[in-house]
Structure formats: structure tokens, C-alpha cells
Amino acid sequence: MHPDTELTAFVAGALAPAERARVAAHLESCADCRQAVEESRAVLARLAAGGPVPPPIDWGRYGADLRARVQSAGRRSWWVRPMPAVLAAGAVTAVLLLALHGLDRRPVELAAVEETMLGARLPLLQQYRVVERLDLLEDLDAIRHLDRLGNAGR
């Protein structure tokens, strides 16, 4: 049996000593494999001797472009860089304070507006039976049109 795959590895010097000895022993008695080895050797030798040369390149421009790409990549990814711990903690605290402050103030402001409006219209409101539906009091648009609602109810 011919050691096909091992023949190229034999030429490439990629076999362990024991494998190499086994292939070498086979080659002594196999003319076909000897020819395959010679041809493989010729292929690798020619490829190693020289190949097509790539077009010349302006290495100065190559380096300048590469530096620009490195700097551009650095600028683009500034937000993923690790933020210093103190800065990060400060940012988190600021966000939390703003959130708590905002949540705390918003209902107070709304309640103040509603109370002012309802207080101003209380005498009027007392005249309408429709006000028994208290959920309407939450709808300032409904309160604004209570006159029409009241007339419709009569």
C-alpha cells in the first residue's frame, strides 16, 4: 500500500523519525512513489524559489494610513473604554439623584395645579350632579367642559 499523504509530508520534512523511516523503506521498493516524491520535491522547490512579485507599494503612505486607522478606531470606541471607577460611581449617583428628585417633584407639581383649578371651580362643581362620578375629576378636559356636560344631563 502506497503512503500517499505521507509522501508530500516526507518531502516537506514534516514526518516524525519513525514515519520517515517507514516511508524511506517503502521508497526503496516502489518506483511510482519515488517518482511522486521527485515531482513533489520539484513543485515545492520551484514554489520556494520564487513566485510572482506583488506590485510595489508606498510604505510611507501605508504606515501613515495605518496610523490614521488606529487613531480613528481609538476615537470611535472611546465610549467602550473602561471608565475610571470614581467617574463611573459619580455618574451613577448623579443619575440616581436626578431620578429620585424627578419622581418626587412631579406628583407635587401636578397635584398643585389640580388643586388650584378645582378650588377655583368648586362653587361651579357643586352645582353639577355629574361630579358624583369622581373619576371625572381626574380628567381636566372633562372639568373644562362641565357646563356642556351639565346641560346634557338635564
Place this chain on the structure above:
Amino acid sequence: MTQETSDEALCRRVGARDEAAFEVLVARYQGRAYRLAWSLLRNAEDARDVSQEAFLRVYRTAAGFRGDARFSTWFYRILVNLCLDHRRRGRWWQRLLMRPDEAGEPEAPSLERQPAPPFDPGDVLGREQTLARLWAAVDRLSPQQRAAIVLHAQEELPTSQIAEVLKCSEATVRVHLHRAVSSLRKLVRQD
């Protein structure tokens, strides 16, 4: 930093954002990187772009370089993977842009299925032509076979290092090399 500073030591410095170390590494590898990328892509602009991208990856990820492999192996792996990805993407676009009658053709016909090219024994440039045909045939090999043969014949990497670059076993590299060389032998036989 001297010329004797190892690639691995330079890479560790690049990981600490030492730009001078990066410049030295680029100067050491830019010629090889461009040549290897060109051998695999056969387009100067693509080779330039992909080799620069490989250096960019080195700059970004050098901090993660463990140093248990040689820098050259690690770098070649990045570069060869980028080249193979680039070819894959190129094939996709080429297929999309091809005329319908061309679309059914593979990127290049397999060498095994091709008739032997005509050869004129009286040609004084026969040897050079054989060499040109040999490299043209290398271009028609499968991407893995081409990478293996170029890394071995041109970059003189041993099969163990090629296996690390291609992320496969050494036995697989031997198979790639064997198939590549078997395909190319017929051209030498006619010489």
C-alpha cells in the same frame, strides 16, 4: 527598545499601548503581511487593506495575547483568517454581480478537473512559463490548500505552525499540502 527585542515582548508592550513598539512590529511584519495577503488575494489594494486591518487587530487585541504561541503564528492566523473571510465575502458579491450565465460557474474550476494547459517544448521561456502556470494553478486551489502551500513554500512555516495558523490538526495540514502538491505535479511532469 532594540532590534533584538522579541516580537512577543513588543506585542506585550503594544498591549500596554506602547505606540513605539507597535511601529517596530509593523516595520518588521509589513512586507511579509502584504506579500502573504497578496499571494492569497491577488489584488494589491485588497492586500494592502487586509494587511492593515490585521495590524489594527493586533493593536486592539494585543493585551489579550497570551504569549503561549509565537507572535508570528498569532499574527499569521489573524491575517490568513481576514484573507479567507475577504475572499468569502468577495465570492458572495461576485455571485450577486455576475451575469446569469456566469453565476453557475465556481470561482475557479478545480485544477483536478482541468485539462493540462498546452506546452511548447521549443519555447525558450518554457521554464518561466511553467513557473507562472504553477502559481496560476496555486490560485485555483481551494482557499485552505492555497493557504497551506503558500505558508509552507513561501513563508517557510513548518506544518505544525501552519496547523496553528489554520486552526486545524497537523494531519489536516498534511492532507491540504498533499492535495495541493498532487494537483500541481502534473505541471512539473510536463516540464
